[in-house]
Amino acid sequence: MVKLIHTLADHGDDVNCCAFSFSLLATCSLDKTIRLYSLRDFTELPHSPLKFHTYAVHCCCFSPSGHILASCSTDGTTVLWNTENGQMLAVMEQPSGSPVRVCQFSPDSTCLASGAADGTVVLWNAQSYKLYRCGSVKDGSLAACAFSPNGSFFVTGSSCGDLTVWDDKMRCLHSEKAHDLGITCCDFSSQPVSDGEQGLQFFRLASCGQDCQVKIWIVSFTHILGFELKYKSTLSGHCAPVLACAFSHDGQMLVSGSVDKSVIVYDTNTENILHTLTQHTRYVTTCAFAPNTLLLATGSMDKTVNIWQFDLETLCQARRTEHQLKQFTEDWSEEDVSTWLCAQDLKDLVGIFKMNNIDGKELLNLTKESLADDLKIDGYSYEKEAMENWISKKKRTSPMTNLVLPSAVLTPNRTLKMAINRWLETHQK
The missing domain is CATH 1.10.150.50 (Transcription Factor, Ets-1)
Incomplete structure (x- = not known):
């Protein structure tokens, strides 16, 4: 159902993050560089690696169009790059000068959020490259950030274990203790969960942390009813801290990577484990699904990025079998x-x-x-x-x-x- 089709081994140190656009894969590392690869054959682009940061690069992400790449670093900067030629478009310095741990574009590309080790979170205007709004969490450093699919709010996760929800004006809507030992990553499913009674749309949010857990939350926000975050379930499988989680583009799968060196792929409907991948030899630090194909990238402290491909026909058959088994048990x-x-x-x-x-x-x-x-x-x-x-x-x-x-x-x-x-x-x- 899933097979390893390529391994990238160009980084000289731990791989911290990987991200897909429709045509490219970006990876970043403790070695201070960002690398870009074509999805056609996984060859590295001529203008790669991208070099500017003076310390480790912790996170990278594409704008929704894929024309701009953002990267952030211990050096306190978030940099925007033109993906077609590798030229730098802007260098945005965190106001506090604190190491920047995470960055994320809004779904409409108008804003970029950056979260730092001192707990500050900044919204940048992605067109003018100017600071738009700034806030901070009560305690801890920021390690995770995710925008809701409709862009009306975003969530940050801290080393103290708090999930904090912000609206597009940087007003704090909600804060909740989600993981006892600190949050490491969070991600929204792009596919809404419908509520037939009220005709509203709710979204799945996944979070993971140092407590070895992956948790699923149901999130809703309307100007009439306000914001609501409800705990749904905890997914089992990992026996060590979970460092990364990500939904597939169709919302049908969730993947997580852990200190136990494994990658687990879950079916989001049944919450059953579909696959456990154990090819990495050190901690798995990052995982990402491609937006338009059944490709998965996983990065590790073993300095490699593995590319996995899913068999759609077999995957559909497995889901049919799960559904039939549930009906049989009922x-x-x-x-x-x-x-x-x-x-x-x-x-x-x-x-x-x-x-x-x-x-x-x-x-x-x-x-x-x-x-x-x-x-x-x-x-x-x-x-x-x-x-x-x-x-x-x-x-x-x-x-x-x-x-x-x-x-x-x-x-x-x-x-x-x-x-x-x-x-x-x-x-x-």
Whole structure:
């Protein structure tokens, strides 16, 4: 379904960011350079690499038309480049002089946002190259930035773990603690999520952080109802800090890259893992989908950028299979669910599920909260020996919540076991 078709190894140090236009791929690095490649054959353009920055280049992004490339650096500048000839168009200095960590164009190309290590965020006029507005977050440095698809607001993520939402006048609309150990990246899906009842459009936002998590949020903003950000779910798979995330151009896939050296591709509808790519030999720092083809670029501290191609026919078949499987599960009776539990070596839970009349439809809707609140399953993970010792001393309360445990059934956490085994495999080589 996905295959590695090319590896770029021209940078002399860690690759920090990669970005696509309709015809080009841009990469930037700790080696102070930006490199441009043609998507036809992945050859480097004659005017590449682009050199100006005096320190590491942290981020690069194309304008929606692809004619302008922005890059930002530890040297405190954000530079605009003409992609056709590599000429510099403007050098914009962060007012505070602080290292610039992230930059992003608005969907209509009128503005460019730049976020710095001191927490300042600047909106630049992308035509006049003049400062338009300036603001700052309460704490931490800025590490992430993403504009909503309609351009009415943008989101920044900080090293303190806060997601902050700004409107196009740089007014702070909302701030929320999203990741305990700091945010590393965020991205909007370009495809809206429709709400049939009110006829409004909502957008998916993905964020990732040092807490090893990828989170999905639902975001809406109208001048009548105001702004709303709702947590939706957390995607599993990584066992180390997640440094990058990005949606595909059609919104059907989400990719993430991690310190565990892996790249995970998710189906955004089912939130299931489609692929786990493990070709990088060091931390995966960046990932990006092309805007018009099924290409994925991943960059790493191993100094390389890998280009991946998806098989559309196989991808569609996988999505059909997922849909069919979900429909099949929805038709399960309570007895079918009990049979499935026994097959998963979870027969101790059969009684609890039967008591609560869990059929296939209910099974698909179970969440961690419903397991804890409705089925009274603790939901936390402990060492088996320690928990058995706890119960043997006639302690019938949860070690985490101190609430009474109605059942002493212990359920194996196979997902955690798999994550630990995978971590051991990658760190014992």
